[in-house]
Amino acid sequence: MATLLPPKGKKQKREEQNPTPFEIPEKFPLVNVQFQASDGSHELPSLLVPGNSSARQLDILLNQLLGSPEDPVPYTFALKHDDDTVEIPDNLYTTVFHSGLMKTEDNLTLLYTPQAVFRVRAITRCAASMNGHDGTIISAQFSPSSSSRLVTGSGDCTARLWDCDTQTPISTLKGHHNWVSCISWAPDASVIATGSMDNTIRLWEPKKGASLGDALRRHTKPIMALCWQPLHLSPDSGPYLLASGSKDNTIRVWNTKLRTLVYTLSGHTAPITCVKWGGQNWIYSSSYDKTIRIWDAKDGKCLHILKGHAARVNHLSLSTEHVLRSGAYDHTDFKPKNFREERDKAKERYDICVKQSGERLVSASDDLQLMLWDPYKTTKPVAKMHGHQKVVNYASFSPDGRHIATASFDSSVRLWDAKTGKFLATLRGHVASVYQCAWSTDSRLLVSSSQDTTLKVWDIRTKKLKFDLPGHLDQVFAVDWSPDGQRVASGGADKAVRIWTH
Template sequence: MATLIPPPSKRQKREAQQPREVDIIPTDLPNVLIKFQASDTGESVGGSVRVPGAITEKQLEELLNQLNGSVDEPVPYTFSLQNGADLIDIKENLYTSILKPGIKTTEDFMTLVYTPRAVFRVKPVTRSSATITGHGSTILAAQFAPNTSGKMVTGAGDSTARIWDCNTQTIQQTLNGHKNWVLCVCWSPQGDVIATGSMDATIKLWDSKTGKELGTLSGHGKWISSLSWEPMHMVKPGDKPRLVSGSKDGTIKVWDTAIRRCQMTMSGHSSSVSCVKWGGMGLIYSASHDKTVRVWDAKDGKCTQILKSHAHWVNHLALSTDHVLRMGSFDHTGEQPKSPEEEQIKAQKNYDKVAKVGGKLVERLVSASDDFTMFLWEPSKSNKPVARMTGHQKLVNHVSFSPDGRYVASASFDNSIKLWDGRDGKFVATFRGHVAPVYQTSWSSDCRLLVSCSKDTTLKVWDVKTRKLLSDLPGHADEVYAVDWSVDGKRVASGGKDKTVRIWTH
């Protein structure tokens, strides 16, 4: 069923009645002295430059491309002012963003930090291109391959996982073997192996091409709640990446997938583990119903930090590097590296591009809880939160960083999605439109769009820049539990209670 946007609130009506203040830029505004600095390396470009005080974002882009010698093939950029430890985004022009609010004056020297935007543009999905049946029960998890939108895997309550060919819109393989619900699916960063976690307390590994079972990982006492692969840039060329699993039994296990044995068990949580993430700096993060997040050393399994701040269960975690870790050595073109060495080098290059801020590696973490709040952390620096993020009126079920790490999207049972600044945790906007709890969100690779799925049977696509609903996607006959946007941006997949997989395209 299609859902209607709720009527405007009192505040929205009040704002609509008030005349909008138009920014009148003074005609006698003097020039200002700036320098450009790369966000990843911290290196300056072209020395100091004197520019008009009302220079626009587009003019800054043109100037930087000239200084970089990229006039023939201009690169799109976003700009922020380095103000002490803070970064303040420049929107529209320098005057309205910096000078008018009094952050800087025309006499101050300004360092503008620039970040390349995605060089390709993802088109918003607007229609259901296929409805594929096959599962005999509720679909609980869905994920595209890291290198193509042509293949995806789903896990369901019928004890099977299925690999789908999205080009022919058919089942490619049915992965039979689990004895209970398949709760989580996870594609390896190389794209050759799929891991599935089940309510039967086992993890199974599958060949993604043939659908053949490669082995069973047994050892957990209760069901598997979460899976995460070792990042590609941390795997020695020729080796198989390890896998980490979290379970209802309260433990985290690291598995050697080559010999299919448990390498180490990390104990410490006093209740079930809800989410695990393998970060790109040699750390494993786990969230639990014991209200804590733990940080573990991936080499020896020692707990290095306990992050305590939540007052209720921690439901989900997101890393600022999630998207690039999922892609491994691939990019939006899906090109296959020619050797294991090239694979590792390319994965490292991809990771550094996203994780380096001012020449230093930074990996931020967001935790979402049943206490209606989220916390932003930088565990490599401190066990104290960077920010407490409040505003949701019910539990926060899912949280995700934009691929460039600039924003965080949170999905809540209060029927809303909220957008936050991924660097300081400040509130940015609320997306309203769903009329029932929101289960998940997924970002487009160019960070411009966000898709959400809900109990109200719909998906919705949101424009991050305008903060508005772009597409309402009805079609499912019941609650939609899982959604994923392919890395190449061509397709969105969804699944839920009506047992069908839907593929959405532009």
């Protein structure tokens, strides 16, 4: 029978466990534990372990049992209890026995889930404050391939392309005649699209910010959302299809190579708020009309209408969104030799992500609730998630598909289980409306932006505030964490773009 490693020293023990108001017994009865993979793919025989084992010790033991002690994989653990799961953040004693959840004579089933093998360091300081915009910054997005390129959109009718390495502007993207309301990088980082309140979409090359022709003009009202076709669905000529949602109640799909309109998706009866292009070639759109529509991107046919919200739907997020956005690029600093290799890598990453968590959808609404959907199985919500006291403005799946973070005007961020919709924790610290949040690539950290002029970094394991980041002089509307994990960018009403690093 496998055995646990010797107990850690006091100093190391303090680092691994949160301080508790009671002493964890040094000696505790052995308990019967069975490890199961959370996706049901693998199950290990039962064995006896000390009832005060820490999550770190369980991690070491599991790697020994799975035959990978030399190249260990980090795992998280959850107790399977009455058709529910309870996360074990620190140790078995605190979560299971001291709380009275189970007794030492009970058989414990522990579900294990692999974490990212790399670790993103928490951002702790402002590395640069970059000025240049003359209006409020309402959108910011890093390139999918590198944290050295950033685009921001502003109320001064321009977008700006920044070099984050030298902390200088590369180009001012001029051409719009009203607020730049949304921006989107192509998943291979070859094109930048900007949408504006002037009803047009413009395309730019990302090296020097040169304009790629005239504006795309068919919408009759402001552009509210942009989304590119996923990289792994693209033909050999590269990603060129772009979906745009507008206040004219339509979604339009464009061929950006030929600069032509492919088709218009009509059906919504009120302005569009968000558009997402899924990895199975479905397009998801949300609207003021309280519905979410699912379209077949092949022919533009409306496949499903998801109903349930009692007020306008503000935002959508897909569980595969991180890999769809970053395409072929990950922590390995992958450099493709050609587009086909890049597309194959993107397909491989997407398939792994779908195998782990499927492709689910979450919607955030003015009705103070969220809904979790599994569109490939049912048009009914998997879960209705209540708890926020005011409008839910933003929702985002973690890159590993295990958690959902939501931002609300009730000054809080909430965490939910992405499979069941179960409430996990309220992250309190902001003193005014929270506008957006962004995950680190390893899913261990979360950053949120607020009307209270601060950013806050949260530790997902402890569910607590890790760092408070003041610096902005006014409310912060936009925040993004670079796909390589190196930087966070933020912008808001003080017109300054701030870059944060560790």
